[in-house]
Structure formats: structure tokens, C-alpha cells
Amino acid sequence: MVTEFGLRLAISLTQIGAVMCIVVVTVLILTLAERKVLGWMQDRMGPMEVGPYGILQPFADAIKLFFKEDIVPAGANKLIFTMAPILCLIPTFIGFAVIPWGPNWTFEINGISVKPFVISDINIGILYVLAFASLAAYGIILGGWASNSKYSLLGGLRSAAQVISYELNVGLAIVGVLILSGSLSLVTITDAQAGWIWNWHIFALPAPQIFAFVVYVISVVAETNRVPFDLPEAESELVAGFFTEYSGLRFAFFFLAEYANMVLVSCVASALFLGGWHAPYPGTLMELVGLSSWSWIESTMWFAVKTYSLLFLFFWLRATLPRLRYDQLMRFGWKVMLPIALANIVMTAIAVFISQQIN
Amino acid sequence: MSLFFFGYFAAMIVATSILVVALRNPVYSALSLLVMFFHVAGLFVTLHAEFLAAVQIIVYAGAILVLYLFVVMILNVKQDDRYHSQWRIAGFVCVPLLIETMILLAGGTGARTTGTQTGLAPAAETIAPDNTLAIGQTLFSTYLFPFEVASLVLLVAMIGAIVLAKREIGEQDNPGPLVQTKVAE
Numbered sequence: 001m002v003t004e005f006g007l008r009l010a011i012s013l014t015q016i017g018a019v020m021c022i023v024v025v026t027v028l029i030l031t032l033a034e035r036k037v038l039g040w041m042q043d044r045m046g047p048m049e050v051g052p053y054g055i056l057q058p059f060a061d062a063i064k065l066f067f068k069e070d071i072v073p074a075g076a077n078k079l080i081f082t083m084a085p086i087l088c089l090i091p092t093f094i095g096f097a098v099i100p101w102g103p104n105w106t107f108e109i110n111g112i113s114v115k116p117f118v119i120s121d122i123n124i125g126i127l128y129v130l131a132f133a134s135l136a137a138y139g140i141i142l143g144g145w146a147s148n149s150k151y152s153l154l155g156g157l158r159s160a161a162q163v164i165s166y167e168l169n170v171g172l173a174i175v176g177v178l179i180l181s182g183s184l185s186l187v188t189i190t191d192a193q194a195g196w197i198w199n200w201h202i203f204a205l206p207a208p209q210i211f212a213f214v215v216y217v218i219s220v221v222a223e224t225n226r227v228p229f230d231l232p233e234a235e236s237e238l239v240a241g242f243f244t245e246y247s248g249l250r251f252a253f254f255f256l257a258e259y260a261n262m263v264l265v266s267c268v269a270s271a272l273f274l275g276g277w278h279a280p281y282p283g284t285l286m287e288l289v290g291l292s293s294w295s296w297i298e299s300t301m302w303f304a305v306k307t308y309s310l311l312f313l314f315f316w317l318r319a320t321l322p323r324l325r326y327d328q329l330m331r332f333g334w335k336v337m338l339p340i341a342l343a344n345i346v347m348t349a350i351a352v353f354i355s356q357q358i359n
Numbered sequence: 360m361s362l363f364f365f366g367y368f369a370a371m372i373v374a375t376s377i378l379v380v381a382l383r384n385p386v387y388s389a390l391s392l393l394v395m396f397f398h399v400a401g402l403f404v405t406l407h408a409e410f411l412a413a414v415q416i417i418v419y420a421g422a423i424l425v426l427y428l429f430v431v432m433i434l435n436v437k438q439d440d441r442y443h444s445q446w447r448i449a450g451f452v453c454v455p456l457l458i459e460t461m462i463l464l465a466g467g468t469g470a471r472t473t474g475t476q477t478g479l480a481p482a483a484e485t486i487a488p489d490n491t492l493a494i495g496q497t498l499f500s501t502y503l504f505p506f507e508v509a510s511l512v513l514l515v516a517m518i519g520a521i522v523l524a525k526r527e528i529g530e531q532d533n534p535g536p537l538v539q540t541k542v543a544e
Binding site for chain 2: 076080122123127135137138141145156159171184
């Protein structure tokens with residue numbers, strides 16, 4: 001009994017460690033990729049100094065942040081000021097527990113069934129992600145309040161209003177997919193999209209979720225406080241918004257949380273709408289050439305390709321679009337995004353009902 | 360094992376609930392309320408009601424409490440002593456309740472309730488595999504009428520909020536962000 005529990009714990013901890021490593025490495029790559037992509041889009045080189053072609057820049061940044069002086073502003077609430085970056089980071093990392101990275105395989109190790117490519121396949125997977133994503137707002141709003149600074153407070157308040165408004169659209173955009181697949185588990189939702197590319201929920205009959213996908217992508221850009229919705233940290237108005245007073249490691253935590261959150265929402269988008277780890281063709285090429293035990297590499301690569309394409313979209317938007325004004329942001333969220341998401345739910349429900357009646 | 364988890368969650372719920380009313384800084388109160396919501400969600404998980412646990416966090420912790428914090432920060436109340444000298448009223452309400460609970464627990468009825476509870480627990484586990492489906496089906500069949508009434512009440516509240524927040528036509532057609540988020544809730 002004890003050994004079984006110990007073994008289960010060891011396996012889970014290994015999986016958690018592996019996923020954390022992948023996420024942190026992805027974030028490191030993203031910090032460089034963002035500057036490089038922005039550079040190319042603006043016809044310049046991006047960072048070139050550290051390492052060949054500037055590829056060691058993330059490590060230089062990390063070391064710099066690590067050794068920076070840690071300043072707590074006078075009059076700040078020290079406890080909450082310290083807690084806020086951690087509160088921001090933890091929910092984001094917790095969300096990765098239900099993301100299926102690869103094929104839905106099950107191994108038996110000493111009578112314990114292990115799914116190697118998902119830490120925990122719980123039956124409310126997507127709700128779990130939404131629940132913890134909604135908690136990231138606390139880190140931002142508390143960090144803004146505890147800093148004892150006008151700019152920080154305004155940034156935090158803006159962020160709270162924005163995150164709540166757009167969270168609603170994220171939740172509603174997902175409902176269409178849930179109707180199509182009939183499950184809340186991300187593993188089941190991904191499995192429902194096997195086969196050709198037109199089985200992906202974004203194209204799937206009877207109700208293609210393309211509008212839901214667009215609403216989802218726009219809303220998560222707002223939820224992660226990225227350009228053009230980066231009002232909580234609008235430089236021209238609020239210095240740096242909620243993390244104006246943060247420096248050193250605490251700033252690094254906020255930074256890490258923002259990028260990890262981008263990775264998380266991209267993973268969820270590819271699992272829900274773009275077929276997850278499924279290739280655009282049935283099965284895998286590895287199976288065709290007889291290497292079926294290695295097919296997981298191809299599957300996880302497809303997942304990575306989809307996730308990185310969505311992350312590229314984030315950078316592309318940042319290089320292209322100017323920031324919205326605050327009232328424009330709210331009006332857009334409530335009067336444009338919300339009706340589209342609601343109409344999508346109604347249309348999907350009707351289409352699924354009719355197709356069930358015909359069959 | 361399950362008893363241990365129940366004890367932990369129950370104790371934390373009691374402790375943090377007391378902190379919510381006992382702490383003087385409203386932001387700290389809101390934070391202990393957040394911890395409490397989490398432990399209530401934990402209780403739901405021990406009862407195999409994962410859907411309710413997730414909804415508990417999304418609705419209470421993710422939306423309502425954030426708005427509370429929002430208001431607390433806008434008002435910027437550091438310490439408000441008006442509400443901290445009400446021990447007499449609190450005692451007047453709570454002591455009879457406490458005595459009642461004691462009598463119920465000590466009397467025969469308490470023993471019978473625990474008996475039925477242990478009988479109910481396996482029954483709850485039989486619908487465990489997909490309790491989201493079970494909740495949906497029950498809500499839209501057995502409890503359809505109460506469900507529709509509840510949604511009607513919420514609709515009335517929403518319309519009421521819009522009427523309260525709306526300005527006369529001719530004034531600037533631009534309600535503030537705070538008003539709009541409140542309407543959503």
C-alpha cells in the first residue's frame with residue numbers, strides 16, 4: 001500500500017517536473033523569439049550580442065534579473081507585495097496539469113496505470129484550467145494595491161476589470177466545443193478530433209467553431225494582458241502598470257507568469273480547436289514506416305507546432321496593432337465578443353440537435 | 360484518509376471564516392475569504408462533486424471576490440471601526456445557535472444523521488464517473504422549474520442593474536467600466 005502510494009507519487013512528481021521544465025524552457029525561448037520576431041517585423045536584427053546570433057540572450061536576462069537589487073517601496077504592504085508575484089505564477093503552472101501533450105496511451109507499472117502524456121486526466125479538465133486562470137487576476141490586483149503607488153493601483157484595477165470581462169468570453173467560446181465533443185476532459189475532447197483535418201473542431205461538421213476560435217483567441221490576448229489589450233501596463237499612461245514598483249526576482253516572476261500564461265492558453269486552444277496532438281491526416285507517418293512505438297514524437301511535435309504558431313500570432317499582433325482605449329476595450333468585449341460567443345452557442349446547439357435527429 | 364481530509368478542510372473553513380470577520384484590514388479579510396472558498400471547493404472534491412468544486416472557484420473566487428477587492432481598493436478603506444464593535448449582537452445570535460448545535464449533536468438525532476450519511480456516501484459514488492452529466496440531466500428534468508425561476512430572478516437583477524446604471528439619452532453615451540462589469544455579474 002505504502003509502496004504503491006510512493007510509486008504513484010514518484011511518477012506524478014516526475015511528470016510534474018518534466019512539464020515544468022518544458023514550460024520554463026518554452027518561456028526562455030519565447031523571450032528571445034519575441035524580440036527576434038519583433039525585430040524582423042520592424043526591419044532590424046533584434047538582440048545580437050550574447051552568444052552566436054544572440055541566442056544566449058535569455059540566460060543573460062535571467063542572470064541580470066536574478067542579481068538585481070530587490071526593492072520594496074516605502075509604505076508598501078510587505079506581506080502582500082511579496083505574495084503577489086507567487087500568487088500570479090502558481091495558478092498558471094497548475095493549469096498545465098490537465099493538458100494532453102501526446103497520444104492517449106496507458107502504461108502499467110507494477111499494477112499502476114500511468115498516462116505518460118498527461119499528468120492528470122480529470123473529468124472536468126477544461127473547467128479546472130478556467131478556474132485557475134481566473135485566479136491569476138489576484139496576483140495582479142494585489143500586486144498593484146500593495147505597491148502603494150498610483151500607477152500600480154490603477155494598473156491593477158484595470159486588469160481586474162479586463163480579466164473578468166474577457167474571461168466570460170473565453171468561457172462562452174469554449175461551450176460550442178463542449179457541445180460538439182460532449183465532454184469536459186481535454187483528453188476526450190482531443191480524441192474526438194482524430195482523423196483528417198476537417199475533424200478538428202474549428203472545421204468540424206455539423207457546426208464549425210471558427211467564430212468561437214476567433215473569439216477565444218482575441219479574448220485570451222486580452223486575458224494575458226498582451227498588446228493590443230495591454231492597458232494594465234500601458235507605458236504611456238501608467239509607467240509599467242501593476243509591476244511599476246517591482247524589480248529583480250519578483251519582477252521576473254510576473255514576467256514568467258505572463259509568458260507561461262500565454263503558453264497555457266495556446267496549449268488549450270490547440271487542444272480544443274486545432275485537434276491537439278493529432279496530425280492533419282489520420283494516424284501518423286511513423287506508424288506507416290513501422291515505427292509505431294516512436295509515433296509519440298510525431299504527435300507531440302504536431303502539438304508543439306500548433307502551440308508555437310499560436311504564440312507567433314501573439315507576437316504578430318504585438319508588432320501590428322496599436323493599443324485600444326479603455327472604453328473601446330470594454331465596449332468591444334461586451335458588445336461585440338459576447339454576442340458572437342452567445343450566437344455561436346445557440347447555432348452549435350441547434351446544428352448538433354438537428355444532426356442527431358437526422359442520424 | 361477521507362476523514363483526515365474532511366477534518367483539515369472543515370478546520371480551515373472555520374478558521375478562515377472567523378478571520379474574515381475578525382481581521383481589521385478589509386483586503387486581508389477578502390484574502391481569507393479566498394482561502395475559505397478554496398477549502399469549500401476541496402470539500403466538494405472529497406464528495407466527488409468535481410464540477411461543483413470548479414464552479415465554486417470560477418464563480419466565487421474568480422469573479423465575485425475579485426469585484427469585492429475591486430470595490431475595497433477603490434474606496435481605499437484602510438480600517439473601518441464602525442463594524443468592529445458588534446460583539447454583543449454577534450453573541451446574541453451565535454450563542455443560541457451554538458447551543459442548538461450542541462443539543463443536536465449530543466442527542467439521538469445526531470447519531471441517526473451520521474448513520475444515514477455513511478449510507479449515502481457510496482450512493483453518491485455510483486454517479487461519480489461523470490457528475491457533470493448527472494447534474495445537467497437532473498437540472499433540466501427534475502428541477503427544471505426551479506432552475507428557470509432562478510434564471511428569471513437573475514435576469515431581473517441584470518435588468519435592474521442596467522436600469523440603475525444607465526444614464527439618460529443625450530448624456531454622454533459612455534458608461535464607466537466599473538458599471539459594465541457589475542452588470543455582467
